[in-house]
Structure formats: C-alpha cells, structure tokens
Amino acid sequence: MKILITGKNGQLGKQLQKQVPAGVTLVAHGRDTVDVANKEQVFSVLGGAKPDVVINAAAYTAVDKAESDIEQAHAINARGSENLALACRELGARLIHVSTDFVFDGQQSHPYKPEDYRKPLGVYGESKARGEEAIEAILPEAIIVRTAWVYDREGGNFVTTMLRLMNERDQLGVVADQIGTPTWAGTLAQSIYALAENSEAKGIYHCTDAGAASWYDFAVAIFEEGKSAGLLPQDKQVKVGPIATADYPTPAARPAYSVLDKSRLVKEAGVELKHWRQVLRAALNTTELQK
Numbered sequence: 001m002k003i004l005i006t007g008k009n010g011q012l013g014k015q016l017q018k019q020v021p022a023g024v025t026l027v028a029h030g031r032d033t034v035d036v037a038n039k040e041q042v043f044s045v046l047g048g049a050k051p052d053v054v055i056n057a058a059a060y061t062a063v064d065k066a067e068s069d070i071e072q073a074h075a076i077n078a079r080g081s082e083n084l085a086l087a088c089r090e091l092g093a094r095l096i097h098v099s100t101d102f103v104f105d106g107q108q109s110h111p112y113k114p115e116d117y118r119k120p121l122g123v124y125g126e127s128k129a130r131g132e133e134a135i136e137a138i139l140p141e142a143i144i145v146r147t148a149w150v151y152d153r154e155g156g157n158f159v160t161t162m163l164r165l166m167n168e169r170d171q172l173g174v175v176a177d178q179i180g181t182p183t184w185a186g187t188l189a190q191s192i193y194a195l196a197e198n199s200e201a202k203g204i205y206h207c208t209d210a211g212a213a214s215w216y217d218f219a220v221a222i223f224e225e226g227k228s229a230g231l232l233p234q235d236k237q238v239k240v241g242p243i244a245t246a247d248y249p250t251p252a253a254r255p256a257y258s259v260l261d262k263s264r265l266v267k268e269a270g271v272e273l274k275h276w277r278q279v280l281r282a283a284l285n286t287t288e289l290q291k
C-alpha cells in the first residue's frame with residue numbers, strides 16, 4: 001500500500017513516519033512540497049505520486065492566533081481539506097483526514113459520539129468543521145479522525161511547555177474546569193494506520209487515549225511522571241494549583257468538556273486504547289527523550 005502524508009513536520013506527521021507498518025510505502029510531504037491550500041500543487045503532486053491512501057496531517061493549529069487570522073485558518077483547514085478531497089476523488093485514492101474535538105461546543109457532560117452535532121466555539125473549530133463538511137460532500141467514503149489534546153515528547157505542546165515551566169518556576173496555576181483526554185501523537189498514528197488497513201472503514205471516528213482529565217490533572221501527572229523519568233531534578237518542588245478558565249483569558253473560547261467516545265474506533269479498527277496516564281508514563285520514559 002502506498003500512503004502519502006501531508007504535514008510531515010508536525011507532531012502527527014513525525015509519528016506517522018516513525019510507525020510505518022510493514023507493507024506500507026510512505027511518501028511524506030511538508031508544507032514546502034505540498035501546501036494543502038495550493039490546489040494546483042495538491043493535484044500535481046498527488047497525481048504524480050498516485051498513492052492508494054492520503055493522510056492529511058497538515059493543519060493550521062494555532063487556536064488563539066486563528067481568531068485574528070481567519071483567512072489563513074480557513075484557507076488551510078477548510079479549503080485545504082477540500083483540495084485534498086477533490087484530488088483523491090479524481091485519483092480514486094482513499095483520504096484519511098484528521099480533525100478536532102473543537103468542532104464541539106463542550107456543553108455536553110457525557111462523551112461526544114462521531115454523529116453528534118458540530119457547534120464550534122471559535123475560528124479554528126469553525127475552519128476544521130468546514131473542512132469536515134467539504135470532505136463529506138466531495139468524498140463520502142473518506143475517513144475523518146477527530147482527536148484532542150495531542151502531545152509528543154518533542155515540539156511545542158502542553159507536555160513540553162509544562163516541563164519547561166516546571167524546571168523554571170516554583171509555582172504554576174493550571175486550568176481545572178476544562179475536561180478532555182490527553183492523546184500521545186503515537187496513539188493517533190497507530191490508530192490511523194489501523195483504519196487504513198480496514199478497507200471497510202469510512203466516515204467519522206474518534207481517537208484519543210483512554211480516560212479523562214482536566215488540564216490541571218494533566219499538569220500534576222506531567223510533574224510526577226516527569227520526575228520519575230529524570231526530566232525534572234529529584235529535589236524540585238513545584239506547587240501546581242487549580243485555576244478557573246475565567247482567570248486565564250485567551251482569545252479563543254475552548255470547550256469546557258470534550259471527552260470523545262472512541263467505541264467505533266475500537267470496534268472497527270481493533271485498536272486497544274490505554275489510559276492516558278499510562279501512555280504519558282511510557283512516552284516520557286523513552287531513552288530518546290532523556291538524551
């Protein structure tokens with residue numbers, strides 16, 4: 001199976017390159033060779049490569065910046081997704097697109113199912129929702145994988161930011177009234193490949209690690225697991241305290257609750273999702289991270 005990925009330098013893009021299954025030939029593109037917002041380039045590169053499957057790991061992910069950069073967010077997340085769907089339809093390739101829990105408003109108090117109504121709160125969520133809708137209209141057999149709170153042991157994300165701040169400071173306030181599920185980028189990559197291998201899979205799937213947490217819970221776990229992994233000095237003390245969203249204003253509103261129901265993914269892709277804390281421990285304990 002020949003798989004082409006976009007967004008190769010992002011968190012997911014890197015894990016997709018690390019976890020290539022046997023029997024897959026991977027062609028990986030970054031923004032320099034496939035700008036998803038550039039329709040001509042998308043058609044020309046995909047047409048030349050003739051992949052069986054295209055995985056779209058490219059996205060405009062700066063949630064707060066998107067509030068004042070509406071055109072770019074839509075060009076990449078909405079029209080970029082549309083360009084890929086049109087090219088895949090012409091080539092007869094399968095498309096696996098990645099989306100977000102931010103398509104929901106967070107007013108629910110039980111896990112969101114793939115078929116629940118989209119009601120984004122901000123520009124980023126709106127642009128991702130428009131991308132989903134474009135793909136569904138152009139290529140109904142495409143796969144859309146919604147995920148949330150993605151991190152890896154490198155790059156800019158909540159885990160690396162917390163570890164840096166915990167090394168620098170003695171005290172941190174972290175939002176405790178937003179509930180979701182941390183997701184290691186590796187879990188997402190493995191789940192996407194499992195869906196690629198199921199020729200019957202189509203439509204929307206939800207993928208995160210298992211369980212639920214507030215950002216505050218996640219930060220406390222990062223402190224404890226970071227210490228055990230030797231990423232923080234053993235004698236380091238940091239007072240991590242819970243704060244309210246209202247006390248940490250951001251340009252973009254975020255869903256208060258965005259736990260996703262993963263039962264369809266588990267059933268149809270046969271993946272086993274482990275509790276987020278167990279996955280965090282494993283991700284932080286790799287020798288690669290400790291270098």
Ligand SMILES: NC(=O)c1ccc[n+]([C@@H]2O[C@H](COP(=O)([O-])OP(=O)(O)OC[C@H]3O[C@@H](n4cnc5c(N)ncnc54)[C@H](OP(=O)(O)O)[C@@H]3O)[C@@H](O)[C@H]2O)c1
Pocket residue numbers: 006007008009010011012013030031034035036037056057058059060061076080098099100101128146147148149150151
């Ligand atoms: N991160 C999260 O917490 C989170 C949560 C829910 C859903 N998601 C979704 O998960 C997917 C993967 O996210 P991620 O965390 O891996 O994001 P990421 O680390 O920000 O990577 C996104 C990649 O897309 C590339 N890109 C941006 N604009 C592009 C364009 N016009 N054409 C081609 N490539 C472009 C970026 O390139 P540059 O490096 O050049 O900017 C970057 O390498 C995205 O669909 C995102 O919406 C992420």
